[in-house]
Amino acid sequence: MKKAIFYHAGCPVCVEAEGMVAQAIDRSKYELEIVHFAQHPDRVVEAETAGVKSVPALLLDSQVFHINFGASMADVKGAA
Amino acid sequence: MKKAIFYHAGCPVCVEAEGMVAQAIDRSKYELEIVHFAQHPDRVVEAETAGVKSVPALLLDSQVFHINFGASMADVKGAA
Numbered sequence: 001m002k003k004a005i006f007y008h009a010g011c012p013v014c015v016e017a018e019g020m021v022a023q024a025i026d027r028s029k030y031e032l033e034i035v036h037f038a039q040h041p042d043r044v045v046e047a048e049t050a051g052v053k054s055v056p057a058l059l060l061d062s063q064v065f066h067i068n069f070g071a072s073m074a075d076v077k078g079a080a
Numbered sequence: 081m082k083k084a085i086f087y088h089a090g091c092p093v094c095v096e097a098e099g100m101v102a103q104a105i106d107r108s109k110y111e112l113e114i115v116h117f118a119q120h121p122d123r124v125v126e127a128e129t130a131g132v133k134s135v136p137a138l139l140l141d142s143q144v145f146h147i148n149f150g151a152s153m154a155d156v157k158g159a160a
Contacts, residue, residue: 004104020140024084026106060100067145 004030005059007047009037009079013070017056021067030060037076048073084110085139087127089117089159093150097136101147110140117156128153 006021008014018034025032035043037055047057051064054072058065071079086101088094098114105112115123117135127137131144134152138145151159 016143017145020143020145024106024110024140025104026108028106030104060104063096063100065097065100065147066149067147069146 001031002029002061003059004032004061006032006034006056007037007043007052007059008034008056009071009076011055011070013068014056017058017067017070021056021058038079044073044077081111082109082141083139084112084141086112086114086136087117087123087132087139088114088136089151089156091135091150093148094136097138097147097150101136101138118159124153124157 004025006018008018022032022034035047037044050059050062052059052073054066055070055076056067058067084105086098088098102112102114115127117124130139130142132139132153134146135150135156136147138147
């Protein structure tokens with residue numbers, strides 16, 4: 001099973017994208033984890049190391065995809 | 081079956097995102113169509129009407145998700 005991680009910060013754009021990812025991703029191939037930075041501020045560093053520059057972002061097999069634009073990681077860190 | 085349309089223009093960012101979408105989307109729920117604007121310039125208007133502002137973009141059930149940033153639609157039209 002491949003790993004998919006969806007990082008977000010609870011912003012409206014994030015919530016919309018979360019719905020899309022949760023619905024559309026092939027669960028027979030990917031194990032999906034959803035990480036909300038307000039609940040897991042300790043995972044900001046991990047996300048940045050993986051290349052996440054803004055949220056919402058989807059990490060698939062260590063490849064980062066930024067989906068629309070909700071907030072920058074600087075904003076996320078400011079809020080945390 | 082729901083409809084998913086991936087719009088792109090052949091840029092490197094587009095190709096990377098196309099691989100992700102093609103791999104990760106749940107084909108048991110979504111019928112995926114891939115539209116390359118260089119091959120189908122007639123579909124630019126349809127995409128813009130749906131809300132596509134840049135490529136690559138994924139349209140899922142009439143909701144637009146811009147994935148990373150390859151090129152603006154203005155660039156796409158300039159190239160077409």
